[in-house]
Amino acid sequence: DAGVTQSPTHLIKTRGQHVTLRCSPISGHKSVSWYQQVLGQGPQFIFQYYEKEERGRGNFPDRFSARQFPNYSSELNVNALLLGDSALYLCASSLFAGENTEAFFGQGTRLTVV
Amino acid sequence: AQSVAQPEDQVNVAEGNPLTVKCTYSVSGNPYLFWYVQYPNRGLQFLLKYITGDNLVKGSYGFEAEFNKSQTSFHLKKPSALVSDSALYFCAVRDLGGSSNTGKLIFGQGTTLQVKP
Numbered sequence: 001d002a003g004v005t006q007s008p009t010h011l012i013k014t015r016g017q018h019v020t021l022r023c024s025p026i027s028g029h030k031s032v033s034w035y036q037q038v039l040g041q042g043p044q045f046i047f048q049y050y051e052k053e054e055r056g057r058g059n060f061p062d063r064f065s066a067r068q069f070p071n072y073s074s075e076l077n078v079n080a081l082l083l084g085d086s087a088l089y090l091c092a093s094s095l096f097a098g099e100n101t102e103a104f105f106g107q108g109t110r111l112t113v114v
Numbered sequence: 115a116q117s118v119a120q121p122e123d124q125v126n127v128a129e130g131n132p133l134t135v136k137c138t139y140s141v142s143g144n145p146y147l148f149w150y151v152q153y154p155n156r157g158l159q160f161l162l163k164y165i166t167g168d169n170l171v172k173g174s175y176g177f178e179a180e181f182n183k184s185q186t187s188f189h190l191k192k193p194s195a196l197v198s199d200s201a202l203y204f205c206a207v208r209d210l211g212g213s214s215n216t217g218k219l220i221f222g223q224g225t226t227l228q229v230k231p
Contacts, residue, residue, distance in 0.1 A: 031217060033217065033218070033219075035219075041223060041224070042204055042206075042221030042222055042223050042224050043158070043204075043219075044221075045209075045219065045220070048218060050217075055217065056217070056218050058218070090158065092158075092219075094217065096217075097217045098217060100146065100165050101217065102148060102160050102163050103160070105150070105157035105158040105159070105160075106157050107155075107156055107157045108156075108157045110155075
């Protein structure tokens with residue numbers, strides 16, 4: 001079975017531009033979460049979606065938005081990019097949204113803002 | 115608020131020796147704890163979780179973790195380290211705050227494990 005797949009793997013953008021990151025969860029998984037991992041730190045929660053509805057949002061500005069599609073894949077959008085948005089963006093999928101459920105992560109998208 | 119702390123930035127062990135990577139947590143209510151490993155330029159791989167039950171949890175690749183409620187710790191252990199275990203290890207706790215169950219994970223800062231031949 002395919003794991004969590006993210007695209008693209010690497011991306012270079014200029015300040016002020018916008019970016020769209022994509023994630024396909026493990027087959028059968030209905031929940032997708034997005035995390036930002038800045039170099040040298042642990043991942044920080046951005047969003048969780050379950051059954052196409054937003055279930056949670058982390059402490060990120062409104063420039064960050066996301067959605068989940070009927071096939072449970074997801075997009076993370078970031079507008080008006082700042083240098084500080086440079087990070088590894090991780091997508092995680094899980095069967096459900098519950099506290100018992102482990103999350104499985106993709107390889108991430110490395111975003112560099114110049 | 116839920117939080118986890120990994121007090122060591124780096125742990126060095128010799129191959130074949132036992133290893134311990136420390137994690138302490140702070141939660142209101144029952145803790146849901148996880149360990150993940152991250153290899154260079156890769157995402158996180160799930161190792162094990164504690165939800166309830168036995169305090170010693172067994173996971174992937176020979177790793178195990180010991181849950182200690184009185185010390186609020188969840189240390190990762192392996193009886194005999196391999197060079198290939200060298201990686202970045204993250205402890206995480208499920209955030210159960212708020213009005214809805216988000217499934218949000220709160221991660222520690224990570225501990226780099228270096229296993230030398």
